[in-house]
Amino acid sequence: MSKYVPKLSDLKKEFDEKPSVLKGNYSVQEWWDIPVEFRDGNWCFPGKPEVLEDLGFANPRKWAATDENWQLPAGWQKTISDGLQSRLKKYRSLKLFLDSCVRCGACADKCHFFLGTGDPKNMPVVRAELLRSVYRHDFPLVEKILKGFSGSRKLTEAVIKEWHMYFHQCTECRRCSVFCPFGIDTAEITMMVRELLNLIGVNNNWILAPVSNCNRTGNHLGIEPHTFVQNINSLVEDIEDLTGVAVEPTFNRKGAEVLFITPSGDVFGDPGVYTMMGYLLLFHHIGLDYTISTYASEGGNFGMFTSNDMMKKLNAKMYHEAKRLGVKWILGGECGHMWRVVHQYMNTMNGPADFLEVPVSPITGTRFSNAAATKMVHIAEFTADLIHHKKLKLDPKRNDHLRTTFHDSCNVARGMGMFEEPRHILRNVCNTFHEMPEDTIREKTFCCGSGSGLNAEENMENRMRGGFPRANAVKQVKDRHKVNSLVTICAIDRASLPPLMNYWNPGVSVYGLHELVGNALIMQGEKKRTEDLRENPMAGFEDGGDDEE
């Protein structure tokens, strides 16, 4: 295990024995008196100078969060103060969320980071108060007069350190916003504070490096066009070895009906690549006229975790490429924050997409009127529709070696509202599916603990703590129903849940939904399949065993 994480037994001991605000047996006087402590495992390395220079970002330098002196640029207070003023003018949400909280405490124990750390400043209300306290000091007149009364404080370097720590212990998952009686959304506040911190060079390399890569090469992982093609072609070979079927994806092809965009993690990372194989099998199975772009080769958008301007800049490639290629509409792969961007921001930022058509499934004829303006359809919507119209030949027995549960990804759940489509697919491609406890799924789902660009190795302790509520819910179905497969529709989940499961629930593997689709698909002209896409033996399909037909 990583050197950035305590031993499981030590962490469990801490949870059992150490008094905490969460357990109610620990009291502190005031949150603003608690010092901020950066140590191994609870912070992400800052953006490298060359990355910042490439992006034209402020204050490139070598530094670490553990440094005493953060080398903030001259006049940084004014930069922050002006930055906050201008954002308050541009976003009603920010102003409202700073003004309307009554500190009722409904959100307090809803945050996965609070549940995993017991740190009072990880209660969403206090996280927002970190900014509110400064806002109240600077802005409304009367509360300024009544300083001690309303918990106002000055903007100091210590506050910046606190912001850096706690706005990088928020994954913008919006769970708190579900429970807030005013719908106050900490994600909105975190996004704004991260924008502000970037103005003075307080940042996270695990976010900014992918942003810079994506700008240059078209994807977060920095894969250049020829390598991108090579990677997918090697998956094509793997598919042929396993199934005997030669799928034929095309790249940058003009005149295709559909442009398919998925997170680059699916092209490059394990276990994302198996999900990619699932897509390729599916498209071949239905004979979809699609193409993949090496330029718009990223579904995800780490710009979202940087600034809204950067989000827009990285997202612009999707429509730009769709227009150039002359496709009719765009199909998007499994991803969490990608879909928050596509669903709630893309058309506003980079639309209108008049050059595209309202998406119609060429197989079923279903018109996706819910995507009539943005013209981009989620693969789960697309596949659920195919299954509903019985257009797929599926053998769910081929997933009998997997006892599954489903993890709702935060952004898809609370920033889009897609719950039934993936479940419909899952129920049709496998025989064993058990839901986790109801307070941990659907709109109440828990984050993997590594979302919003916190997936850095050096941040491992935070990730294992932040992912604890999710892991604990998985443990319950593992114990009760022998679940061994955690199915998800998010690329960050596919990268971050495997280490989380290894830490808390060894023996549980992480799957993309379309990997299971790929396993279950009965392809025309396939050879006898005995192994799943991971080359693991499928139960009941061993050589010499029963044939499926």
Add this chain to the structure above:
Amino acid sequence: MKKVLMPLVMVAVLALVPFLGVQYAGLSYLFGVIIPYTAIVVLLAGFLLRLVDWLRRPVPFRIPTTCGQEKSLEWIKYDRFESPHRFWEAAARVLSEVFLFRSLFRNTKAELHKDSNLAYGSHKWLWLGGLAFHWSLLIIVLRHSRFFFVMVPGFTEFLDHADGFLDVTLPTFYITNAVVLAAITFLVFRRLNDAKMRLISLQTDYFPLFLIAAIVVVGILMRYLTRLDIMPVKDQMLRLVNFSFDDPGEIGTLFYVHLFLVSVLAIYFPFSKLMHAGAIFLSPTRNLCNNSREKRHVNPWNASIKFKTYSEYEDNYRDKMKKANLPIEKQ
């Protein structure tokens, strides 16, 4: 605890001011006419200004927090109120927050048990306490409309009867009086009792609770203990609603304390967290339809951004693309 005691002392002092002012300094005109008028002006103007101040700021993005199934495929039932698709559904979502505290109804309590296991229990106390508090306050305020009309309106009579149906004391005991005091006690107690709540509570959270409690207590004292003569009170209130600046004349001192504390609450309102009463209608995570892929939401200040175009990309990678047999635009 300083953050509890300070607001308590402030409310006590605020209650003492009109008592001394009227009883010993004869300032009934100040407390009966000038301050109430000032307070109502500050409340109305302040509330409006705050609303306008929010409304003039744009809503650049459509960011509802979806708490239920989106409208997508025809055969999948969508959740009208947690993932609204039409305007009236979003309106119903907001109104259900306003009148029923729908989101608070979801509340759970997380507990860390032995062997590092998390459990979530239903936890509706805050919902119940909050609902009891707000609804009884509303009924009490509406009941007070009897002081503002020469002829008591029908609905006030009705509220009066409904609220006093127990009919156990003379004058009639109002259920809402008991409920609001119980609710305030609960709301204060929960801030003191729970480690999390102690930590997040500020003086500004206790102050309005104490202030409202004081207003209620003084009101009850007037009605049941000192048996204040109600006619001069009504005369004075009628004068106020008729914009009269006449001298209030002889009314019991407790009335001035009650009126002054209400005035303080009114003045405090627009500058404080009590503005959540207006904000709840405007919250973009609740009052927008979840249809941003179906209808384009327009951002009035949509930033102009220069992005890396395909031709720049091809210029960077043309040779590599050629080698990989990728189609290119320019040779």
